[in-house]
Amino acid sequence: MTMRFVCFLSLAMCLGSVWGQQRCDATQFPLSAPTERFDDNGDGTVTDSMSGLMWMRCGVGQEWKNGDCVGDLKALDWRAAQSEADRVNGEGSFFFSDWRVPSLRDLAMIIERQCQDPRTNLTVFPGTPPQSFWTVTVRPGDEATDTAYALSFGPEGVERMSKDELNFVRLVRTAQ
Helix, strand or coil: CCHHHHHHHHHHHHHHHHHCCCEECCCCCCCCCCHHHEEECCCCEEEECCCCEEEECCCCCCEEECCEEECCCCCECHHHHHHHHHHHHHHCCCCCCCCECCCHHHHHCCECCCEECCCECCCCCCCCCCCEEECCCCCCCCCCCCEEEEEECCCCCEEEEECCCCEECCCEEECC
């Protein structure tokens, strides 16, 4: 190996860890989803004081343990995401029976516009990858098609996708 290659490899390894970390910049604009906006319910859920929505802090497949989301997120197609909400409601394992897949508008409420990779508040929603999460929203007038909207916490933003594609899911309910 040449010295130039060894230097390049070392630099790439160092930068790789930096590229994989969330970056936030609130110097020009305030945070759009600050921690103070969310009330910790102490049970793996938070209530957004601005929207009145209660969110599961972890995505489907993860479990809330000791203040963190542990386990692997479960990628589901759109129909399975709806079924997962029905399953959670039927079991009553999260104290309520009205959990649902969020609308595009709901999910956009927890986007942190001043952060990248992922574009969310990791204090409130730890373990969120910069990838797409399903919404229940379909394009108006296109209800009969086999597409729905997903929202990426990475650079992609809103994406219209086939309901057969696999994405992650975070459940929400309207707090009383």
